[in-house]
Amino acid sequence: MDSEMTASTDLLRIHGYASLQPGPRLIVLGGVHGDETCGTAGIERVVSALDDGSLQLLRGQLTLVPVANPLARRLLRREGERNLNRLFRPTAPGAEPADYEARITDLLCPLLDRHEVLLDLHSFQSEGEAFAMIGPRDNQGPLEPFSRAFEEGQLALHLGTPRVVEGWLDIYAAGLAQRGQAADEAALAFGWGTNEYMRSRGGYGVTLECGQHQDPAAPDVARRAILSALRLLGMIEPDPAAAPPRAPSLLRLVSVVDRLHAEDQFVREWATFDPVARGEPIGVRADGSMLHAERDGFIVFPNAEALPGTEWFYFAVESDRDLTRPAPALSRAWSR
Template sequence: MRFPNDEETLRLHGFAALRPGPRLLVLGGVHGDETCGTAAVERLRAELDGGRLALSAGELTLVPVANPLARRLGRREGERNLNRSFQPSARPADHEARLTNLLCPVLARHDVLLDLHSFQSAGAPFAMIGPRDNAGPLEPFARAVEEGRLAWHLGTDCVVEAWLDVYAARLARLGRADDAEALAFGWGTNEYMRSQGGYAVTLECGQHRDPQAPEVAYQAIRAALRLLGMADGPAPAPAHPRVLRLVDVTDRAAPGDRFVRAWASFDRVRAGETIALRADGTPVPAPCDGCIVFPNAEALPASEWFYFAIDSDRRLDA
């Protein structure tokens, strides 16, 4: 049953143990067509409410649907992408800006964020993390070890780093390297969480309709709770995933741009191999040996079409 103004209400469920510990926030439904996180959050909430699971330390906040309007519409966005321009606004101009103003204080009062997503193309689940520790101007950070440790224990075969670096490089290529507003558009929940002194992992749980995606999301929440000492049980075993570094992103320029085949995330390609064709037949080659990430055959012109990644030397256990 849906009530008339559901999309104007953000539902949060809070649980606090008597013993102090980390403050973990779990988000589902940042994008309306990504339902696996919602299913996992609701399953965990029911277990907590029913006494089948107990929080032994710290505080847990669950947000099953972070963008209710997009969920009602059954599409990625309500009025725009909630996972962009994720910073408070004194004059919120759209639905997602109003949601951001509600969510930013929630993120700021937590230590750890687990953001549950899925993706449009085929592919295996993977985790996304931020930069290594640094004091640079783009995304200064000092909790890379904790962030990497969380990603290491979520059970995926792959972890991807360096989203904001690639986004900034895209702006530079477009001649907008000094455009602060455009760079701020690249901020999502994770970037905001890091700016507030916490750390964050995005878990891409599989293709949108993969029947296993809700289970991947649920097991990841349980693993995070055990790893952080917030629920009883042994700490999860590390998955020993390979680590990839994003190095490039290619935009779709016109509706006639097309992939040469149906790519899946982490498909390997060789340097010079044709990935796609522009509308006029010009090939789009792989810049080097590596793999494709987030191929989106339905991308709109002037938006991200696919990312390119190479093997990283980053260690998640140190």
């Protein structure tokens, strides 16, 4: 496909709403991956409610992007030319965008720069319940320095999912080392998605995995999450009937296993968050060797269709993190 043609014919549709009263600046993305349609449907429902007046923005600014990757959506596949949720950084000044997704990133990055909170809506290939993904705890380390973990955790808590998962960039760096690749700045940059970019700009963000791609309930999971975020931030009227959020189960990603050969097979059909016991068989390699669970834990994002050399599944364990309690204050490593 001619990327110049697609670049000239695709449009990035952006809905912007600004109250006359100052307040938080929230951006919601859907369709970062083209085969994940629930976020788009949830956003469209919120757009309709705002446009017909049944939902009122009381303060702050709200930006809604129903389809963040138009090419991938037209093709109804995860990627257009590459994964938009990797290497999510603007093109260097004076350089030409390397591909279609780089052109999209060059439009989305300045848009994210004008906001302080991101909700990125996704879905996944295997069966499983909706869950939220958050970034690191407050830290001043070299990988992903951060000082808004409590706010980010509160957003995840109020989305109402039964589980929250942490540890993405740490495990991405570990995956590089596992493949014998240097975890240098250039390699780690490819692990950057929308949330990592937002955190690097002084904001914070949560990825909501709304369920399996075809789950008919997933669009409403997305819609409710947008409304929950708006209520938490005081941007719309509170719901007097809403119960306090229940503490979710919190998991930490600890490893990623790649599919090495097209003949690598799971021993059964796994769903995200299926529990496994230490030593339990998970898959069989092409050479007949059995892959066992390294410890008690949970399967995350199993992908029986993964291409050789890409992520086959992630492994998670229970986390000791408490989303309800702020950590000791850290000095900010940046200003906005």
